[in-house]
Every structure is written in C-alpha cells, then in structure tokens.
Amino acid sequence: MEIPHNISLTPEIEGLVASGSPVAIGVSGGKDSQAAALATFSYLDRAQHSGPRILIHADLGSVEWSDSLRICKELATHFGRDLVVVRRKAGGLMERWKSRWLSSKTRYESLSTVTLVPCWSTPAMRFCTSEQKTHVIMADLKRRFKGQKIINVTGVRREESAARSRMPPTSTDTAGQIIxxxxxxxxxxxxxxxxxxDAGLLPHPAYREFGMSRVSCRFCIMSNLADLQAAALQPESQGLLQEMVDLEIESSFAFQGSRWLGDIAPEKLSSSTRHRLKQAQERAIKRKSVEATLTKAMLFTKGWPERMLTDDEAALLCNARNQISKMYGFASDHLTVSGIQHRYAELLAEKSEKNPKQMEFW
Ligand code: SF4
Structure with missing residues (x-):
C-alpha cells in the first residue's frame, strides 16, 4: 500500500487500523484539523479500514467564530459523514471564565483564599482546553466506543511551537484506551x-478575509497581538469583545497577564468603558502592591493554610483584606485580626479532619 505523502505513521497505528479500531478526528474549523482529516481519510481508505470513523467538534459557545461550525459541517459532508458536536454541560468558555471570577470573589470574601485568583485561563493553566475540549471529547468517545481502543486524531504540527516540536506522533491515555x-x-x-x-475545500475565512494567523477562539489566551487586533476589528466580535472587557473591568485582571484586551482596539469601546477600564487598571496596580506585603508563609497551599499566623502576620493580612475588599466593593468576612486568627484555626481544624487530596480543588 502506498502511504500518503509525509503522513506520520507508527506500527501501533497501522495495527489498530488493520484491526478496525474506531477513528475519531477532532475538528475545530481551523486549517490543521481540516488537513489532518484529509490525510487520515486518505490513509484509512488505502488501508481498507473497516471500523467506524467520526468527525467530532467541541463547541465552546460564544467565543467561537461564527463560521467554525459551518466549516466542520462542510468537512463532514465532504467525507459523507455526520458531524458529532459536543459541549460542556455547564456552559461554554465565556460562562466558565465568568463563573471562575464569581468563585474567586466568593472564596476571597470568606477567606478561603488569601489572594484573588485570575478568572482567565493561562498558557500554564489551560483549563479552557482541558475542560472544554479534551475532557468533553474523551468522555463522548469512551461512551460511544465502550471497551474499544480508539484512535483520536488531532491536527497538531511541530512547526507551530517549541513545545509541539518535541511531541511524538502518538501518545496513549493513562487507561490505555485512547491513542x-x-x-x-x-x-x-x-x-x-x-x-x-487540492481537496476542493476552502479554509476558514478568518485566515484570508479577517487576517488571522491562527483560527481558534476569537480571542485566545495565546493569540499574538496582531491576531487580537484583527479579531477585535471584526463586526461579529463586538459583543464578545465588550463582554470580555467588562470581565477585565470587574475582575481587574488583564486577559493575557499584562496585556489588556480593552487596550487592543480602544476605538471599538465606548468612552464610558474606556474610563472604567482605566479605573480597573489602576485597581490592579494597587491590588498587586497590597498583595506584595503578604509573605509566602501566609498564603494557602492547595487551598489550606500551612500554620497559624503570628499576630504581626494577621495584622498585615487584615490590612490587605480591608484595602482590597474596599477597592472591589466586596462584602468580606474576617476583617479583624482576631477574625482572621479564628478563620485560620477553623481551616486548620477542617484540614486535619479531611484528606485534602480527596477534596475537589478548583
Ligand atoms: S483556543 Fe485558546 S482560549 Fe480557546 S480553548 Fe484553546 S487555548 Fe483556550
């Protein structure tokens, strides 16, 4: 059998294909998943693969480009297959970022955390990808193809990043079921x-019409400046841009660490939003300077205090909590030295009763 040009194969994949294992191709609407689907179908046809094949798309909700689902459906139609669309039951990515902020605020008010936690995912903490895509797709595949070994195809390319340049052609999940x-x-x-x-398909319009170098969420935590600017100029992005800038303002956390989405295309924001953004940026500077007064020993580890605070430490934390609560308008508890000491004692007693490893820590 002639192997399609440049396709990365391993003996394990050849064996699974020969035995008719199910093949699921994850598609996002981006060019790489289109090309991966084309390469995979071409290989499977030549290898006379007899098992099931599906295209599966994780829909992240309002953060997606309007054309992404259409491109995935067109790709499925090209192969004469249905498209499986999966979504996280608790809502899309924008809803997750908002609920994370609400949780951060509530935990701060009750002194279940010492410092506020950013609402946004980060390159080091990509819960957006793991919760919204990987987990939802894997759960569907395990249900759909119970007890079978499944080939899960992705369009990752080494050229894309230093981390991806080191990736192997295959990897297996811990249960050994999904390759x-x-x-x-x-x-x-x-x-x-x-x-x-060559397949007679068109890539996502975001590449050539909107000027994006990558098609992902409209505003991705890893987008470069040019892509953020191009996305912010699109008429279809305006509602999402406003919603995300509003969350930056409410939380005083910039979307990309030190880069505020609200600064990307200020001409697209009302003067009132620009004014509120400036206030949020000033609040962020003050919050950081207040948090800098806290020592590492005062912070929680995996959601729990390490020890009781000294009276001096409790006084420092008391000062920080009063300033931050006032800045944000929080209705915080434990705003006195004795209240803070009482809360630490309560948490340490609870910690010793429970095995923190068994507790869900968000
Ligand atoms: S495209 Fe970016 S923001 Fe969207 S899920 Fe992936 S990493 Fe997160």
Missing amino acids: TWRPIIDHTVDEVFGAIH
Missing part, C-alpha cells in the same frame, strides 16, 4: 493549505 495520533505532525503550513485546496 492520540498526530498524522500531520511534520507538515508545513504550505502543505496544509495545499491539501485543503
């Missing part, structure tokens, strides 16, 4: 667009 296969891991961007063109 993630990266068939186009060594493809170049030209090969990707070339494969889409």
Whole structure:
C-alpha cells in the first residue's frame, strides 16, 4: 500500500487500523484539523479500514467564530459523514471564565483564599482546553466506543511551537484506551493549505478575509497581538469583545497577564468603558502592591493554610483584606485580626479532619 505523502505513521497505528479500531478526528474549523482529516481519510481508505470513523467538534459557545461550525459541517459532508458536536454541560468558555471570577470573589470574601485568583485561563493553566475540549471529547468517545481502543486524531504540527516540536506522533491515555495520533505532525503550513485546496475545500475565512494567523477562539489566551487586533476589528466580535472587557473591568485582571484586551482596539469601546477600564487598571496596580506585603508563609497551599499566623502576620493580612475588599466593593468576612486568627484555626481544624487530596480543588 502506498502511504500518503509525509503522513506520520507508527506500527501501533497501522495495527489498530488493520484491526478496525474506531477513528475519531477532532475538528475545530481551523486549517490543521481540516488537513489532518484529509490525510487520515486518505490513509484509512488505502488501508481498507473497516471500523467506524467520526468527525467530532467541541463547541465552546460564544467565543467561537461564527463560521467554525459551518466549516466542520462542510468537512463532514465532504467525507459523507455526520458531524458529532459536543459541549460542556455547564456552559461554554465565556460562562466558565465568568463563573471562575464569581468563585474567586466568593472564596476571597470568606477567606478561603488569601489572594484573588485570575478568572482567565493561562498558557500554564489551560483549563479552557482541558475542560472544554479534551475532557468533553474523551468522555463522548469512551461512551460511544465502550471497551474499544480508539484512535483520536488531532491536527497538531511541530512547526507551530517549541513545545509541539518535541511531541511524538502518538501518545496513549493513562487507561490505555485512547491513542492520540498526530498524522500531520511534520507538515508545513504550505502543505496544509495545499491539501485543503487540492481537496476542493476552502479554509476558514478568518485566515484570508479577517487576517488571522491562527483560527481558534476569537480571542485566545495565546493569540499574538496582531491576531487580537484583527479579531477585535471584526463586526461579529463586538459583543464578545465588550463582554470580555467588562470581565477585565470587574475582575481587574488583564486577559493575557499584562496585556489588556480593552487596550487592543480602544476605538471599538465606548468612552464610558474606556474610563472604567482605566479605573480597573489602576485597581490592579494597587491590588498587586497590597498583595506584595503578604509573605509566602501566609498564603494557602492547595487551598489550606500551612500554620497559624503570628499576630504581626494577621495584622498585615487584615490590612490587605480591608484595602482590597474596599477597592472591589466586596462584602468580606474576617476583617479583624482576631477574625482572621479564628478563620485560620477553623481551616486548620477542617484540614486535619479531611484528606485534602480527596477534596475537589478548583
Ligand atoms: S483556543 Fe485558546 S482560549 Fe480557546 S480553548 Fe484553546 S487555548 Fe483556550
């Protein structure tokens, strides 16, 4: 059998394909998942794969480009297959970022955390991808193909980043049931667009019409400045832009660490929003300077205090909690030295009763 040009194969994948294992191709609407689907179907046809094949799309809600679902459906139609669309039951990514802020605020008010936790996901803490995509897709596949070994295809390419350049063509989940296969891991961007063109398909309009270098969430935590600017200029992004800037204002946490989404295209915001954003940025500076007065020993580890505070430490925390609560308008408890000492004692007693490892820590 002639192997399609440049496809990354391993003996394990060849064996699973030969035995008819189910193949699920994750599609996002982006070019890489289109190219991965094309390369996979071409290989499976030549290998006379007899098992089930599906295209699966995790819909993250309002953060998605309007065209992404359409592109995924067109791709499925191209192969004569249905598209499986999965969503997190508790809501899309914007809802998750908002609920995380609400949780951070509530935990701060009750002194279940010493410092406020940012609402946004970060490159080091990508709960957006793990909760909204990986977990939802894997759960569906395990239900759909119970007890079978499943090939899970992704469009990851080594060219994309230093971390991806080190990835192997396959990896297996801890239960040994799902084998993630990266068939186009060594493809170049030209090969990707070339494969889409050769198949008579069109890439997502965000590349050529909107000027995006990557198609992901409209505003991704890892987007570069040019992509954020291009996304912010699109008419379809305006509602989401306003909602995300409102969350930056409410939380005083910038979307990308030190880069505020509200600064990307200020001309798209009302003067009142720009004014509130400036106040939020000033609040962020003050919050950081207040938090800098706290020592590491005063912070919680995995949600729990390490020890009781000295009276001096409790006084420092008391001062910080009063300032931050006033700044944000929080209805915080434990705003006195004795109240803080009482809360630490309560938490330490609770900690010793429970095994923290068994507690869900968000
Ligand atoms: S595209 Fe970006 S923001 Fe969206 S889920 Fe992936 S990493 Fe998170």
